[in-house]
């Protein structure tokens with residue numbers, strides 16, 4: 010007795026929606042291109058746009074050329090990578106935990122990285138960003154393994170439980186870190202600058218070192234889209250739709266670790282991007298994880314680079330760390346969107 | 356008292372049956388044990404320290420039968436600190452339980468939606484910009500928290516304030532305030548930054564009666580208010596529609612409970628700093644220990660109080676490194692306990 | 706005069722308008738059944754009648770006064786409602802859930818009177834879930850769960866009861882049992898409004914039938930009089946025959962054969 014809509018209409022509708030989403034994605038890519046160019050052209054030191062353009066093609070060895078090629082270019086490239094990684098890992102985390110409030114830090118990645126860095130500073134006397142990288146990355150990886158095990162062992166491996174496990178472990182580690190920081194001010198003095206999240210003194214070598222891991226993470230994340238869609242229907246339905254729940258979770262968490270761990274290792278923890286960008290994209294894309302992942306990957310670096318440019322220009326010649334500016338750029342948009350629409354739960 | 360036929364708990368009635376109350380026996384027993392444990396640890400920490408005082412003397416002092424040195428140490432030095440721990444813990448536990456129940460999300464705690472971050476901003480401004488006293492810092496935190504709550508509510512209000520929208524707006528505002536706090540910390544001189552960081556972790560150092568009195572007053576008003584509303588809070592877990600159908604004034608109940616939870620978080624944070632994790636963990640621990648389906652305000656209060664006095668004792672005396680801010684110990688103890696519970700849960704296969 | 710009616714209702718979710726300028730009157734002491742295709746606005750109408758959804762325009766009247774002018778508890782004493790997809794709190798037992806139906810009759814000092822107990826036990830017996838009292842709601846079958854929710858609505862003991870698809874998930878026996886129970890309640894003088902999808906059961910039990918389509922009322926009245934092949938086709942877009950039910954004499958709706966529908970005789974959905 011149930012009456013359904015005409016099938017052809019529905020397909021056409023869906024096709025229309027898809028092409029709309031594709032157009033949106035292309036727009037987002039154009040936006041990203043604009044931001045990348047802007048990131049190369051603007052900065053603490055004012056270089057006229059025409060001059061920047063000429064220097065970009067013709068590296069004449071002048072100090073302005075050095076600024077563009079040796080400072081702004083690596084910074085932009087790292088920002089691009091980090092932004093994409095954070096956006097993707099956030100989208101993954103929300104899909105895996107079925108919780109639209111989840112962020113990659115809940116897997117313990119940020120705290121793990123922070124622990125690595127604090128240990129590096131406190132006990133190995135390392136004080137350069139490129140020196141932190143492996144400590145941060147190892148800390149992130151180890152912690153996420155522990156969190157994953159605690160959250161997923163046994164019969165009651167519910168998404169909420171995964172979140173609680175993340176909270177429990179990160180809290181213990183955070184307390185450990187703070188104990189060291191409070192007792193050793195000189196460590197705190199280094200840590201407080203790392204902890205903000207900055208593209209200011211990125212090291213190209215650090216970027217290169219994590220790039221392969223981030224690349225694997227990106228591939229993995231994008232490949233998981235369809236499986237995540239099935240998972241979003243809940244565990245039972247997901248299984249019925251043919252999703253391998255455990256495998257998807259495992260691979261997903263692995264991707265989060267690679268992506269967010271890599272990003273955090275290079276620039277320090279940046280929280281808001283991973284939480285807010287996937288959430289905001291969901292309002293345009295609807296609940297299809299494949300689109301959410303793609304959009305997040307493109308829009309997150311837009312936000313990050315934009316924030317970085319503003320941070321460089323606004324208090325020139327000194328600069329404001331990107332982690333600080335990101336929140337101020339992204340949060341108002343987030344709030345306006347939260348007000349305008351009833352946000353999709355997932 | 357009689358066991359109810361259909362209910363999971365027990366029922367107490369007066370002989371005429373005009374007055375009746377429902378009691379969840381397991382939850383009540385657990386809460387009692389938690390309270391007793393918290394009091395025992397509180398007594399112990401009143402007795403111990405650089406200058407040991409025998410327990411009987413402590414009790415006599417509390418009853419007003421002792422004068423002299425012991426009285427000064429117990430009543431003026433140690434009691435304010437211990438009371439602060441108990442009250443702050445209870446307040447945070449209840450605040451967290453209300454938020455998590457309203458939002459039906461374990462992440463819906465006052466830390467997460469930016470309230471305690473707002474309090475921190477207020478306090479940091481007083482510490483780093485105005486160089487204020489302890490009392491001024493507390494005031495700054497209180498104002499910061501209140502202002503944040505008002506901002507969140509106003510921004511989220513649109514034909515009623517939906518819980519989910521409240522959280523999202525809270526996260527947005529929290530992110531900005533958090534960034535601003537980091538900005539303040541990175542711009543400060545190192546010694547001032549360390550002091551601010553200690554406040555941010557949460558500390559009970561240097562509490563005096565001046566700070567305990569307003570806290571005590573606030574908790575005495577707010578906790579009963581919250582408990583009184585807890586029946587309605589439980590009904591809200593059926594969802595807005597069913598709850599309305601059954602006769603719950605949903606918007607009013609939610610507004611009242613939200614205000615109550617904000618106020619509790621605000622006074623607690625202004626008294627001891629944004630002690631992370633207690634508001635988040637106490638309700639989760641309480642749910643797991645009582646295995647009750649309700650919002651468990653009383654058990655969360657007891658759990659929070661226990662967590663904080665125990666942590667304070669650990670932070671002061673038990674660590675080899677010497678005293679650390681209490682927030683560090685709440686994280687270590689609470690986090691470890693939550694890990695243990697989770698492991699225990701999967702062992703039992705629940 | 707009728708205890709529950711609505712005038713000029715415009716109902717919408719954010720931008721999507723579901724009904725415009727809809728008027729409904731629930732006859733006192735009737736067993737009113739609402740039928741209509743999926744998404745035509747039945748649940749929306751029920752929610753508005755139970756003040757769960759505020760109308761954009763128009764008004765719902767309960768006992769000749771705007772329903773919004775009563776307190777939530779006052780309404781809950783007169784009118785109960787079972788939503789289509791209610792949410793059960795985590796880890797709650799059946800007994801505790803049904804007991805929540807008594808909320809409007811309780812207060813801080815009267816949390817569980819003897820009457821509460823008696824009413825809840827009776828409601829659970831009527832819906833045959835009394836043996837499940839200590840089980841967890843999350844561990845029940847779909848049909849068991851549905852009957853538990855029904856018990857909760859019954860425990861509220863209201864003279865007017867709105868039920869949104871009370872028979873979904875139920876096997877044929879339990880469907881009939883639930884509807885028999887509704888008929889009993891109706892005979893005891895309660896006013897019932899139910900959304901049903903089984904037209905044949907609807908015509909059998911209803912004393913007043915409302916057929917809806919796309920937010921409008923297509924036909925209403927005594928089912929024996931209004932249910933015709935044309936009316937069913939107009940409402941559901943389904944070609945069918947209507948014959949007298951051999952058991953009760955009420956209209957029995959039989960869809961015409963698939964082949965006949967495909968050869969162009971059938972209706973198309975606009």
Ligand SMILES: Nc1ncnc2c1ncn2[C@@H]1O[C@H](COP(=O)(O)OP(=O)(O)OP(=O)(O)O)[C@@H](O)[C@H]1O
Pocket residue numbers: 718721723741742743744745746747748749750789
């Ligand atoms: N919460 C909601 N938000 C937005 N739109 C809604 C909501 N609930 C229902 N709708 C829309 O309103 C319209 C009417 O829905 P309603 O639930 O009243 O249908 P119904 O007649 O009860 O259908 P069914 O027989 O499937 O239960 C539908 O188009 C539906 O998509």
Ligand SMILES: [Mg+2]
Pocket residue numbers: 747748749789869
């Ligand atoms: Mg419906």
